[in-house]
Amino acid sequence: MEKAGRRFLATDAYLELKQFLGRAASLKTRLSDGSEATRTGLVRSASKLGSDGGFARYRITLVPWVWLLSRGRHNRVFQDKTVIQIAEAVFGDYADVAAWQWSDEVSGFLADTRPRSYCVQYGESDYTFISRLLAEEGLGWCVEEDDQAPAGHRLRLFADSRRFPEDILSQSANGGRGLRYHRADSQEAQDAIVAFGEQRRLTSSVLSAISYDYKAKKTVSLNVPGSQSIGGEHAPVLESYDDPGLYAWANAGEAERYGRLAMEARETRQRTWLARSTVRSLRPGTAFDLICLPIDPQQTSFEHRYNATDITHVGINNLSGDAIAAVAQRLGEGLASQDDAH
Template identity: 30%
Template sequence: MLKDLTALFAPQNRRLIKLTTVARDEQELLLESFSGTESLSELFSFELSMISRDASLELKSQIGQPAQLAIELATGESRYINGYISTFSLEGSDGGLARYSATLSPWLWMLSRRVDSRIFQEQTIEAVIRTVFAAYGALPDFEFQLSQPLKTHSYITQYRESDLTFVLRLLEHEGLFFYFDHNQEKHTLIILDHSRDLSPLPQQPTIRYHSASVTETADSITEWRSHRRLQSGRMSIQTFDYKQPRNQLPVGMPSLNEQGNVDAYEVYDVLDHYSHGTFKDGERLVRQRLEAIEVQGKTFTGNSNCRAMYPGHTFELTQHFDHDRGSAEDRSFLLITVKHEGSNNYLSDESAGYTNEFVCIRHKIPYRHPITVPRPSINGPLSAIVVGPEGEEVFTDELARIQVRLHWQRGDSLPQGTTWLRVAMPSAGSGFGHQFMPRIGQEVLVTFLAGDIDRPLVTSVLYNNINLPPRFSKASGLPGNRTLSGIRTQEHKGSGFNELLFDDTPGSLRARSRARASAPAAPPPERHRCAGRVRSSPDRRRPDACVADVLRLRRCPAHSVIRHPAH
């Protein structure tokens, strides 16, 4: 039989686990039980089961609102878990009591509700993440605790990703990891690049192994298991950078993991273009990737009733038969994951309870989170508009690169254009090849090397309703001139042009090259030929005049051979 409702809804401060929400008072929602998981570099999530005398709570009044769990420790202190309610449901009501359920998530979860596409240039990962967080006002609470400066990235793209996925991807690829620190007021995201300085659990730095924990006055570990997993023993990488194309910067490194008498299986990976610009950067990258492998080589799991446990902190294990003989360093463990379960005894005469399962590694092993968030996939090319400084018509650099603005870039997407992009040409060699630079305002086709959104490349130029094909004839354009082929360039900041025309009209084959300046110039010389007959007018060109040569191929006998005209 249910306890008396008046006693049931007495103040929660005498309960093992206290729930605080934005409900009208703290008696309105009482926590019956909870379960959840906390892990390094993962968002925590807690499922709450609650009871209330009010079956008509407005569900949307709870969504997105802060809530707090306060778990009473053996010392009488409290361990706090803060978050925001991301789901809230009415599970049923029997007329006297209503049952509700909710999910408690960190503030970082809110970033999963917003999807964006934008470009960042010449920034560190920290600067990019700070920009993302700034859009959420006072909600984010975070700290970067880094041991060394982060490198500057020339080009980073968020493409059709949620802000959460984007941030997690950047952290993983940079070798950073995080955990959440909770106090009575809030929870803070702590972002790190190393694990060696992580501190002991503030409320229980030493934990005893004791299988009969019911006789213990302090929380203890009741089960302890160790695991070995065969891992790759070496990693090698190389990359390609068009700025130093003859140096692929190969880097190889063995694992520091001691795995016994086994082969050192190698992971060889050809990383993204420009993944590392120097050998030192390559070594750092390989070391980070190896650490993500090594951390899985030897792990420890267990069960406990230690309510003070949470990831991102260490503890010293005592009185365990397999570790007591080891050094203090070997008895220090870093918590990676903790799965919690707890309940109050509102509807039962049994005592309230708490248990957990945990995963840890030795603290002396550097922690690095594996790369689990993939880059956004790009299934094909995108078109873009060539951009440049106002007043310019052709904007390029010594490598024949241009800047473009992709159509999905919004007004608040800084900078206005992309970084410098290479342009594919029909041929390109050392001092020879084609050179046709796309001009500001033209539409170009952008492809992505190996489908990597951060490695764009211009492959061709497109006509559109503003930039129409050249007419090549005063009579009409396309489709009337569909038998005309050729090239027409545009005078820089003028209306003149150079032209090479091929007329494939049946029975009227001809070719023509000419130049036309913006202003009238002296009459150009003219050459005519057919089957080797060449006729040229006197050369009246001035040194500063625009040259115009007209080459006409008249109808010739089928057996005739067209030779280059004499100069």
């Protein structure tokens, strides 16, 4: 997720806000090597914050086209359709603005899954429905720029986060390969990670479930232990039990597959990292190499490649100090509102 609530100055205090809604707009950020990073979305909301002396301040909130799925709600049934076919049908309802791409590994990842004999969307938004199906199949998504897309960006659906493309500054030769753990300084050739810390959470370490196959008249159960150590020697072994209902799986192999995917989802939330940086190019769905990080000399292994999953960017235009002061005197500081981040 990438938050994109922006405030802008204009010399016209009478812009009609209605004209902005639903339009594609891009925010361009100048990077350390002189190139630009573009973030494109649809205008979800626009508001005028005030005006004085020929200046006006507006707030514009951009969202990816997939946000529109949260506004659509349907009750429908899909019979003998794969998850890809169901997703394609739902996305097709938004064809005027939608663009998406399945990563190369998805077809192989889903090769052994069977079509869903009877899949129901009831009382759910299209966004909740699709998010649920993708999560059940172990698929994720992120947003990336696409000049050929109707709204200037597309949804990329993936099965393996280890194949994320590398951040453009991480792969840049300007200042060396990778992102440095370093102080922030205007004289540095490249942006840097200025704070980096590990987070761990206690989660369930065993996943159990049982379903009844009314056709074969037998039960199908699963018991999936985690693949990672959760906590220290005093950490409790926590079991998560689920009742998926009748005929949830065709056989024990299918039960094991979905149980393993559910356990992996829990494990990804067990260990994360939180960082603060000056890296202007980072966005969810990309990876970066972290270098120059001081580590415990007793530590035998250390990860250098990390995935960006949730980012909040904060920045201002590179105006002169006098210009910033004049605007603040006339219009105030323009404090952020909760709407900026949602």
